[in-house]
Amino acid sequence: MLRLHYIPGTAAMAPHAALAEVGADYALVLVEEDDRGQRPSAYLSLNPWGQVPTLQDGDLVLTEAVAIMLHIADRFPEAGLGAPVGTRARSELYRWLSYLSYAVQTTYMHWFYPERFTTDPDGAEAIRDRASATLRRHIDWIDGELATRPWVVDGSLTGADLFLFMLTRWGRFQEPPAWDSPNLRTHFDRVLQRPGVQRMLTEQGLE
């Protein structure tokens, strides 16, 4: 049994959807905070940063959402969430997951939590503004990429689509919302139809 430590609506969404999509036998563990807003020490021993997600697979403890996505894809190859190793599609999957995490997800963190990225008490707003502009460039570029194909990696649904779904949802508070971009919207709706995504949304109590 795999155990996914999660908080609803966070970076645990994509790994959770992946577990559901591949038909894994998994249990969810909600990560809570103590009275001082700290993560329990038992959780910190699994994930020293106190962040979600964390996956336990036997005695393997895996942090980092992208690593977890690739691990799930490799554990359940018949589900096709990761293209076969050595193929062009597999290389594209590496590229997209890396880009979506290191570039786009990181920019979201600047946008959501600008105060973490400055020691200047008056500096947060400028960081948020710049992050918002950078997010807009990412959204526009991804929207252009999706103009000619239904899935992020050409051919079929992969973990990159689940990851992008999560990021598009995070962008619903952008002005205009990320899913107002036509190709992103079509992609979001397409991924939304997947049974694993529906199950993840239900289990996390999300609309």
Ligand SMILES: N[C@@H](CCC(=O)N[C@@H](CS)C(=O)NCC(=O)O)C(=O)O
């Ligand atoms: N590099 C990590 C980042 C995960 C991350 O940023 N998680 C956020 C939720 S989306 C979190 O746990 N935030 C709580 C905190 O930082 O205290 C990953 O990709 O798994």
